[in-house]
Amino acid sequence: MVGERRAARACGGGGGVMAPCDGIIVGLHLRWNGVYQRPQHVLSRLAREHPVVVLEEPLFASGPSRFDVEEPVANVTVIRPVVDADGPFLASKIAPGALAVVARHAAARGIESPALWLYTPMMTALADAFPESPVIYDCMDDLASFAFAPLEMRERERKLLERADVVFCGGPSLYHARAEHGLKVHCVPSGVEFRRLAAARTAAPVEPLELLEGHIFGYVGVIDERIDYAIVRRLACVPGAHVVMVGPVAKIDPRALPQAANIHYAGQVEYGELARWMAGFDVAMMPFANNASTRSISPTKLLEYFAAGRPVVTTPIRDVVERYGGLVTQARTPEEFVRACVEARPDPRRGEAASAVARLQSWDAIVGTMERAILDATAPAIVAERAGA
Structure with missing residues (x-):
């Protein structure tokens, strides 16, 4: 019920598939300026209707820590934390001070009721910072199986799968391994331009x-x-x-x-x-x-x-x-x-x-499928919320 109320508050109503959600905050394990793949394709299309603020995992480099901010495409703000590699060990995938920077840029974009869109279970602190927002998990890889994955990633993903309002899986193998979490899990393979x-x-x-x-x-x-x-x-x-x-x-x-x-x-x-x-x-x-x-x-x-x-x-x-x-x-x-x-x-x-x-598998069609899945997941809660109003 908590998830339903959260979804109804942030993603229901008229004026667009995700309205009155007024923006999207993203936790991304990749570099936006890296290989152009699923996150860039999906988020740049979502940004046609909603401002998007992306927080990347920390980039470690020598020198004072800072936040690099850019707008690679219209309506998308990317925040890249650059953390002093010679400083104290940082286990978290969210750099110190990053949540405040995200909140500031979200406010500058006019985002008050965001949806949280996560590509990694290691950035759930973003969702914690916006507890009333729905959580969308776009699982494009089994990151826990990759080289140098944090030991706790598998358990973190299990908790994220339980918590998320909607889960997208980038292929059948990913989907079958996560389908036990119910109808909120969808197989949505990637597309092509x-x-x-x-x-x-x-x-x-x-x-x-x-x-x-x-x-x-x-x-x-x-x-x-x-x-x-x-x-x-x-x-x-x-x-x-x-x-x-x-x-x-x-x-x-x-x-x-x-x-x-x-x-x-x-x-x-x-x-x-x-x-x-x-x-x-x-x-x-x-x-x-x-x-x-x-x-x-x-x-x-x-x-x-x-x-x-x-x-x-x-x-x-x-x-x-x-x-x-x-x-x-x-x-x-x-x-x-x-x-x-x-x-x-x-x-x-x-x-x-x-x-x-x-x-048949254009990125526009893929994003349309995602938007419909979000609407289907939130519509029952919207009706219940309005009936009780």
């Missing part, structure tokens, strides 16, 4: 790729513990081929990455340039390892590859195999992966089917 990525079909590749001769096996995304580097090494042994890894390196020592004259690490690139990078790929690959951090992933990049019209070779990731097995080539071992990449050719029928799948 089809037209933007489909430009790869006709665009000229970026200059670094135009200079390469031979087949290009390309990957786009974070380069971390989820990659099977034995596959990368074996691909580099293909005569005349190049392996291009586009994205930032995280949670691993860059010096430990496979090195060869035909392995190219492009680093993070602008989201608007992704299509031109993919335009140079002969094969788009997902060389994921089989480990705890990949058992529940539902990669956003797959739909981007489909939109770009690239043949896709992947290791057997469960969500990919179950939903799109007929549209990708699966390979279990490094040897199988290399063979699949070498033999991959454009398949018009498979390509058309993959394009059709991608077209």
Whole structure:
């Protein structure tokens, strides 16, 4: 009943799906200016109707602590706490003083009755600071399974799942592991900006790729513990081929990455340039390892590859195999992966089917699904509140 009253107060009524909720406060474990993925796509669309204030986890650096604030897109304020790495150990994912900074920027945006939108269970103190607000948990990854995850994260997520008014899961595996928490849990996989990525079909590749001769096996995304580097090494042994890894390196020592004259690490690139990078790929690959951090992933990049019209070779990731097995080539071992990449050719029928799948999963449609789920969750409480008024 407490959750129902809280939801009715903050998210019911006319004037919009989430009105009279007058803004959204977000706890984000990623960097807004990092890889452009689910949070940026979702929140920038929600910001068309509601001001959004995003608090990132602390960034540790030498020097005095501070809060960097930016407006990367219209109606979105991002607060990035920069914490002195040489100062006292900080176990919390919310920097000292951050809640006051959030409150100040929320007030400046005219936010009085916010919804709390969390991407990590390690930032529930945000919800504690706004106890009358509904809590929405967008679970895009099983963060407790990732390298260097806090030991208490699994228990914190359990409590957040009990507390949240609405839960979104970014793929079937994430959903099935959390569905026991009831009808408030929804499977809402990520989407794609089809037209933007489909430009790869006709665009000229970026200059670094135009200079390469031979087949290009390309990957786009974070380069971390989820990659099977034995596959990368074996691909580099293909005569005349190049392996291009586009994205930032995280949670691993860059010096430990496979090195060869035909392995190219492009680093993070602008989201608007992704299509031109993919335009140079002969094969788009997902060389994921089989480990705890990949058992529940539902990669956003797959739909981007489909939109770009690239043949896709992947290791057997469960969500990919179950939903799109007929549209990708699966390979279990490094040897199988290399063979699949070498033999991959454009398949018009498979390509058309993959394009059709991608077209149906736009980010606008995904956010619309989320808004309807929030309305469905809060509408009964709204009726009850008004009946008792």
